[in-house]
Amino acid sequence: MERDSANKLVTSHVRRWRTGCPRSILKMSLAYLKKAVEQNDIEKLIRYVRLHFGDGNEEAGRKEIDKAWVEALKLMLDLPATDREFILEIVATRDAATLAHLYFSLHFYFVKRSGEWIHDGEI
């Protein structure tokens, strides 16, 4: 019962905050990106990706993305044996959103593997 009261209190506070909150903050931040998708504004979208990889610095992000690709390429030059069955299975059996998440993860993985880590924290 005490917990229920606490939950009601919190819900009440959140509702009151939301009611009194300016519309500006209730806008989704993602509206900017979704509108860019609708308008096929590639520059806005790729800038966002660069800023994400560059921790807010677009030029640093561009270098980070390039670095990830270079690191991946270097690993392929000697044609090492790779687990293609694994790759094919993952691509065939996982949904596109999971693969997109993996794509971002792999970029950061190769950035880190390069040995040059410009980011403040750790993944």
Place this chain on the structure above:
Amino acid sequence: MEKSNEQLRPGLWATVNERYPGSMITKDSFVPLAQLGKPLSESRFSFVSTAGVQRRGTLPFDTVHPVGDYTFRRVPSNSKPHDLEIHQLKYPTDGAMQDLNVIFPIERLQELAAEKIIGGLTTNFFSFIGYNMDAERFEKTLAENLAEAVAAEKPDAVLLSPA
């Protein structure tokens, strides 16, 4: 007290919006200060941080997701720094890696409780990462879930600490 932006650093949102275009943050609501209802020595404290601190061995915060992570972690308040680790990419952690207390002062709070300067600590503290680009999702999921979890611990006061 007059409602204003005085709780915020001037130009803060302009900085954020330049760094992350599309954030569209123009928050200008005023959060009224609350009075502590009992002496510090009788008050149970909780702690909420955006530092991305979590127990070792738990699912790391999703620092690579382009839109952010909307989950939080419970951090037992009796943890030792070596029980904990940090997963985030958006603030310098060099100092925190040497002494976690600089960003997540868990031992200092434990000391204050042991010395009876404060009445005690909730069983859990709480942490999440501050990189959340979807303000509406943040409000409807993380903020509400976290507020509910904190309230369930029945603190008398909660320390909020952005990283």
